[in-house]
Amino acid sequence: MISTEDKILGAATVVFGRRGVTGATTREIARRARVNEVTLFRHFRNKEELLRRVIVCSGQRFEDVFDAAPLESAADLRRTVAKCARVYAQKLIENEEFVRTFMGELTRHLALCRRLFAEGGKPTRQKFIAYLSEAKRKKLIRSDIDPTMAADALTAMILGGVMRRPLTGAQYGIDAYVKTCVKLYLKGLQP
């Protein structure tokens, strides 16, 4: 049985994502959770605390984008980058409304969003940076590229692509786009 608190958190995640933080009303969240609005306030002191909890919980959904992977050959690198890109794109799309809204509200809730990032994205990013650093030491990628920026470039390419997708029209699928990005990226990294 799913707890009342979790029902509210789930509904709040959807409504915050769909309406934005100021646009989301406690009434709609409660209705979507099939719970009385008063019950919502019994579990969460106020809207801001609800938002905080939603953000903290959401960070967890971005763990495990990057698996520890072997790095003995260029083929290992290719496999790892391709998989990382695919998984990241998939997680972004699964949480598209939420991600979009919180990228939009980033500067208005900077501390909270930093916390979300520290929870989920940051460890993944560090792992990926370390992986690229090792690849650089092993001369599997070119020496004149900073691994931190290189790691960010890949994820930015996917994040930016997903976020701008509704504008460009559905000229191509996201899978094809990710594949193209990976192709470009891997070639770009070559020594």
Added chain:
Amino acid sequence: MISTEDKILGAATVVFGRRGVTGATTREIARRARVNEVTLFRHFRNKEELLRRVIVCSGQRFEDVFDAAPLESAADLRRTVAKCARVYAQKLIENEEFVRTFMGELTRHLALCRRLFAEGGKPTRQKFIAYLSEAKRKKLIRSDIDPTMAADALTAMILGGVMRRPLTGAQYGIDAYVKTCVKLYLKGLQP
């Protein structure tokens, strides 16, 4: 002398960007424009029409990111891509609050944002795609890459980088990031 309408539009652009669409109040917009709130409603039927006008006007700020440029050699291509990336990054940063908010609200005002994009970003994108297509014909870039996706990959890399910047902390400057992206990208495009 700057017209009242333009004063209101300018203030609205800032306030919408800073507070989000639902968070922005007509009172704050009017105060920032140093105009009475009633005057605001004399010029714009309601908040929604004001938003519409703001979006339409803002599209123009993203024209001319891409200059028609020569394409005779790989060096031409390098110069053009580098310049395009720099100019785009600069425009994004100049309008960062606005861009962030409207990427966040994209799906909530899809028709309007499409119009903004059609006004400014789309022609630029088409020119860049055409440029890459020509480069492909001239065998200056690899043949197994779709120019549309390739064009989008570059801008996504920059857009994503700028938007996520507040999270990663200021580990590196945006100039260095753009340079790295261009380096990766150009190498990735090579035949």
Added chain:
DNA sequence: TATGCATGTAAGTAACTACTTGCATGATTT
């Protein structure tokens, strides 16, 4: 001088919002 015309001021309205209070109810535990 007289007539518009754009703006400011004061006041108000109706709807909505986050949040509260008091009480009833049904299930679970003691």
Added chain:
DNA sequence: AAATCATGCAAGTAGTTACTTACATGCATA
């Protein structure tokens, strides 16, 4: 059987918001 607990329901409060109405003011033009 008694007590505790989580929840629902009805009603209300205080603040905010978009938007309106009515009137006064100053400035340019006819």
